[in-house]
Amino acid sequence: MIQLNTFVPALPGFEPETPADPEGAGTAAEGGSLPGADGAPSFAPWGDPAGRLGPLPLGLPAFAYAAPGGGGGGGGGGAMLPSSVTKSDLLKETKGGFIDVNNLSAPLEQALADAGSSPAALAKLADKHGLVSPEKLFAFIDGFDHNGKGSSFDVATPDAAGSPMPTTAGKLYEALKQETAANREVAREGLDAKAFTALADRHAVLDLNHLGANVAKALGGAVSRADLEAVAGADGQIKGRREFGQLHALLDRADGRADGIASARHKGADGQVGDSAGAGALRAIRDDITANLGLAQYAAPGEAAALQPALTVAADAMKVEARDQKPVDLKMKGVDQFTLYPDDAAKGGKACFEAAVKACTDHNRKQHGDAAPKLDAPDQAIQLAYAEDAEGRVAIDQTQARLGREYIDKVLDAGYPAVIGVSYADESYNADRMTDHFVTIDRRGYDDQNRLFYEFKDPGAGGRVGRLYVDEDTGKLFKEGDHKGRYVQNADYEVTQVRTYQGV
Incomplete structure (x- = not known):
């Protein structure tokens, strides 16, 4: 399998969640992304960063998670101070930034103390997440100004020699401006849990069976392969909302501060921004997921067609030497789906999954009692197939096919039947747009030709x-x-997915 480990710009269907804002991330009042409607930071997922960061050569890691742009920046640096600042000036300079009262830098705390204030005063302005938006900073700073104008505050005043000297309000403004700029930089390369898990809806996948070289190289510190395997489950793939939520929590811890944002950048106690502890892994994982979006086997199942040859038992069936054979027969009782709704033929005709699960759970309850595991959610299925042709024959990921069969063997050996999905026609009424029917495996055996x-x-x-x-x-x-005949027992079946048990 070829793995693409370079930045893939502007992949179709992978644009930012929030409207593009080439001038910057905008304030809440302007409909920007920081903070969100409920006051929480809301960051646009991985889109094309070229418009914000300039042209990027292929191979350069790009971890631009945040809302576009972020006008303004830190002040100071010896530049000539303006005499006064209006609210529009402040919003322009702090655009896309915010103050996090739960993570104030030492320089800002000192500036508050020098002004005769404290972090508690800022905390009164914060939302439930501890964030203060730029709109609330103007009135706060103006409270330390004495120019008598409600439309501006003085940041400098001339000394005896006529040279500009920063005012109390000016010093506080510079400290707050630098703090918002630092937070903006961290947020620009971060993603909150809501936006991150939304990537699963686009069928984003991190495949541990085929990790790119950059990911493998970056693992071992803040993020290990064992960490990822614990999230991935039986199929070795991290996909679906639940697993992406778990991955986000892992990456959030790995960046050095579990604050709800997984970021490759970190603000230190001194207010300076640098790479987070998990920056290498974060960027490599980001690039690998982006690359996988362009590969057919990771696309939403059933979206692509691929002609497949018809298989026959005589020509294609695998043989196993007698010494290696391990037969298992659970002798599970089958369930007729039409008996579940004897007075509603239409409903009975759609009850194959319900009947397959009933056969499974009835057997497990009888044989294992309360210790029997429950079947997991659909997004935890081991998905073997990713495309089908007009005859319902499917193209499979061979690694997933191996893992699926290994899982069937595992549960059979443990005494549990396996519920599986199959395709026999080109239909799209199940979630993966390929599975047409469900059956329950309860025996592994070998015929007279091994x-x-x-x-x-x-x-x-x-x-x-x-x-x-x-x-x-x-x-x-x-x-x-x-x-x-025209019944399912007369049709060809090809397995599309294997349903898993919780904890097995």
């Missing part, structure tokens, strides 16, 4: 037995139908 098979109970065929074989070349699980 061919490995998995038997299942088919709710669409009255709960009767069907048999899946394994393609020797790809690992795809398939049933060869007899095509002698």
Whole structure:
């Protein structure tokens, strides 16, 4: 598999969540992104940073998570001080920034003390997240000014020699301006949990089975492979809202401050901004997820078509030497999906998943009692297929196919049946847009020619037995139908997904 580890600009379907603002991230009053409508920081996901940071050569890590731009910046540096500052001046200079009263730098705390104030005074202006927006800073600073004007405050006054000297309000303004600039820089390379988990809706994937070299190189410090494996689960892929939420929490801790923002930059106690402890891993993970968006096997399942050859048991089935055979038979009772709704044929015709799960859970309750694990949510399924053709035959990720079969073996060996999804036509009414039917595997066996098979109970065929074989070349699980009727038992099946158990 080819891994793309360079920055991929402006991928379709991966634009910022918030409207682009080429001039900067905007204030809340202007509809910008910092802070959000509820006062919480809200950052646009990874978009094309070129418009904000200038042209980027391929290969240069780009971790521009935040709302675009961020006008103004830190003051000072020996520049000539203006005599006064209006509210519009302040908003321009602090645009896209904010004050976090839970993380004030020592220079700002000193400036507050020198002005006869304290962090508690700023805290009164903060929202429930501890953030103070630029709009609230003007009146605060103006309270330390004595020019008698409500429209501006003086930042400098001439000394006896006529040279400009900073006022109390001016010193406080400079400290607050530098603080907002530092927070803006950290936020620009960060993402909050809400925006991060929203990436899962675009089918963003971090595949631990095929990590890019940059990610592998960056792991081991603030973020380890074991950390990622704990999030990924049985399929070795981090995807879906739940897992992306867990990944965000991991990256948030790794950046040195668990504040709800996963960032590659960190503001120190001295107010200076530098790379966070997890910067390398954060940037590499970001680039790997972005690259995966351009690969077919990570796209939303069912969106692409790919012609697949028909498989036959005689030509394609995997064989296992007798000495290596490990048969298992759970003797689970099948469930006829149509008996679940005897007075509603239409509803019964759509009850295959319900019946497959019932067969599974009834068996587990009888054999294992309260100790039986529960089936996990759909987004935790091991997804084998990513495309299908007009005949319902599917293209699979061979690594996921191997992991899916290993998981089936694992649960069978533990005494639990496996609920699986299959495709037999080009339909799109299930979440992955390929799964047409569900059955429950309860046996692993070998035929008289040593061919490995998995038997299942088919709710669409009255709960009767069907048999899946394994393609020797790809690992795809398939049933060869007899095509002698128009019922599911006559059709070809190809496995699309394997449902998992919680904690197994």
